[in-house]
């Protein structure tokens with residue numbers, strides 16, 4: 084009996100569908116799972132899709148477009164990487180959410196491409212919450228200035244749906260918790276001050292394979308999970 088259980092556990096570990104189910108079962112109902120499929124083959128994505136996963140995240144424009152073109156059109160594609168202005172045009176026709184917007188210039192460029200495609204593009208503002216300075220993102224002050232300026236209101240084809248952040252890559256849980264909670268507090272402040280009448284501003288995208296449980300405890304509404312679903316890259 085012991086032995087059978089062991090074998091079964093091992094098999095389950097290798098099943099993408101099972102990994103998704105396991106994660107979904109631990110999520111609060113209001114939390115969205117973004118399956119990060121970067122570097123993974125289309126067959127893996129199909130397996131996840133057949134298990135009911137609709138939202139996938141990629142961090143390279145070229146890969147995202149290639150996958151979009153051949154995979155089921157029901158899939159909602161999120162861009163989670165660092166976006167360059169000259170590549171927005173490839174995503175603009177179909178992307179459903181851009182997680183890592185980190186400058187006003189980029190927002191303006193996204194707005195322009197959205198207009199050309201007669202679409203509104205959903206964006207999250209990336210906030211720099213980690214201690215390392217390698218990670219991209221606005222500082223809280225920069226976003227405050229941007230929102231105070233009112234410039235964002237002129238971008239008719241952009242919807243600011245919330246904030247995104249990445250914690251420091253460390254085993255120090257206290258540190259990670261502190262960073263996630265600071266993003267939640269920042270979100271709450273912005274919501275109250277600038278978006279209280281805006282139903283779209285509601286997402287806090289934080290948490291990856293190694294830290295999503297912590298992120299959920301800190302109020303994440305959207306987790307981006309790759310290796311815990313598809314295996315190591």
Ligand SMILES: *Cc1c(COP(=O)(O)O)cnc(C)c1O
Nearest residue numbers: 119142163291292307308309310
């Ligand atoms: C790769 C990636 C993830 C997923 O990372 P895992 O540790 O594999 O879950 C999440 N967010 C971003 C921005 C990523 O680039």
